[in-house]
Amino acid sequence: MTRRLLRAAALAAGSALVALVLAPGQAVAQQEVIQPGASITTGDGYCTLNWIYDGTGDQAGSVYGGTAAHCVEGVGQRISLATSSLGEATVEFGEVAFVADELDYAFIEIDTAHTDLVDPALKGHPQIPTGVSTTETAAVGDLIQFSGHGVGFHLTPITQEQRVGILGYNDGTQHYVNGAVSPGDSGGPVANLTDGNKALGLVNTLGAGVAELPYVGEGGVSLEGMFADAAASGFTVTLRTVG
Incomplete structure (x- = not known):
């Protein structure tokens, strides 16, 4: 082409x-790792987690997972891993920390108690x-x-x-x-x-x-534009890579 x-x-x-975004339903596969490509749910629908991010500046010390803004309702909402789309919630691992509706992205701060489940690999x-x-x-x-x-x-x-x-x-x-x-x-x-x-x-x-x-x-x-857009609002993160 x-x-x-x-x-x-x-x-x-x-x-x-x-x-x-999907409505709840039947489970298919188990997922207990917080990583890019994991199924997530708010309880009302299903989406997929994108990358793992490390906070810098005022966000230093925090670890985040990303998703789309239309997948969440707002800051403070709790998010869980799911067995799959149309599946069951498993580990409630964090809460929404930042939402950008115009570019449609959001960051989920991962609970300190669950950072041991994080794997940055796709x-x-x-x-x-x-x-x-x-x-x-x-x-x-x-x-x-x-x-x-x-x-x-x-x-x-x-x-x-x-x-x-x-x-x-x-x-x-x-x-x-x-x-x-x-x-x-x-x-x-x-x-x-x-x-x-x-x-x-x-x-x-x-x-x-x-x-x-x-x-x-x-x-x-x-990501290039997302990082710049988030930084303009005072929310700074970097991509966690493998290796």
């Missing part, structure tokens, strides 16, 4: 984006993340790795963890990836394989439509 077509797909996605991919993928290092056409609990994909570890897409657009604040995601993946991690197994961003929305050819994929905030 050409750069022009990929960019057109990214821009056209805005007319077909829908939030990816679920199913212990070599990811090695750093942050930016506009200077990423390029349209890069291979992108998903790991999450979208409905349908949540049924097996392979379909949770081995979905690969193609980067169609990234301006440093927002990105679009042509690839397979579904409700339940919202808030989850987006990694750039081509750019050295780095963290690119998180899943916010699902897009489908036609721009010269049919397309399907996800749109979301890129």
Whole structure:
């Protein structure tokens, strides 16, 4: 697919984006590790945790997990791990500490009592993340790795963890990836394989439509822009990497 077509797909996605939050239901698989790609629940719906972050400045000493803002109700809300999308809550591990509705991201402060459950590695991919993928290092056409609990994909570890897409657009604040995601993946991690197994961003929305050819994929905030946006509000964190 050409750069022009990929960019057109990214821009056209805005007319077909829908939030990816689910209603409760039946459990599928156990999850007791706080890591990118883990299923999380507020009790009213299911999403996926993205990356692990370490606080700096006023947030120094705190550890955070990320998700989408539309997955939570507000600061102070308690969050639990879940067995999977449509599953059962397991460990209540933290509470929402920061919400940015405009760019659709949120940080969950992990309870000190549960930091021993934290693993910064992308679920199913212990070599990811090695750093942050930016506009200077990423390029349209890069291979992108998903790991999450979208409905349908949540049924097996392979379909949770081995979905690969193609980067169609990234301006440093927002990105679009042509690839397979579904409700339940919202808030989850987006990694750039081509750019050295780095963290690119998180899943916010699902897009489908036609721009010269049919397309399907996800749109979301890129970490490069997310960090800058959070810092502008006095909330500073860094990505925790593997190794």
